[in-house]
Amino acid sequence: MQHQKFLSSTLPSTTSTYRQNAGGKKQKKKWSKGKVKDKAQHAVILDKTTSEKLYKDVQSYRLVTIATLVDRMKINGSLARQALADLEEKGIIKPVVTHSKMKVYTRAVGSS
Template identity: 45%
Template sequence: MAIKEKKSKEAVARAAMASGRAKKKKWVKVKTRDKLNNSVIFDKATYDKLLADIPKNKLITISSIVERLKVNGSLARLAIKELEGKNLIKPICEPHHAQLLYTKV
């Protein structure tokens, strides 16, 4: 057997840089998401915005209220029930336990 010549660290580094191989992919354990700081109670300004702006939308869902008013989901569900009680919005289809679809009156 032939004796292998030891390569210097510089030679190994140059060989690695010259090779066409891509770097090895690192596995990510958990994807990070930004923490949403949605409010859990209606203040006066948000409540007024709810009564003024939301009934004018063509499609009203829990997620659309959460996105526009920056409130949490349970508060958005209560807001939809209140708007429906005041006859400001009407349901599009039969109510589903997860997704409530409403439109303007």
């Protein structure tokens, strides 16, 4: 009995040891929101100024695709497709690659 009393009095309690060694409560991970890209406001109808700019500037482009028209003219993709078809019909641009997924055009050389 004395032996048990001796052991219990000299050894520290385990619960107080854990409390001393335990750090603060872990914070919850804050997930980043990611980069927010501004929504582009592209024209859906070809107005007069954009139309004039389109016919004037496209003649100087070496490579004409839907993406280049969308990027440079700030027009909608469907509007760019219609504009390319119209420009090809008028002979301002000529097709290089005509695939259902990607149409690549270049300026028509020697046309005025």
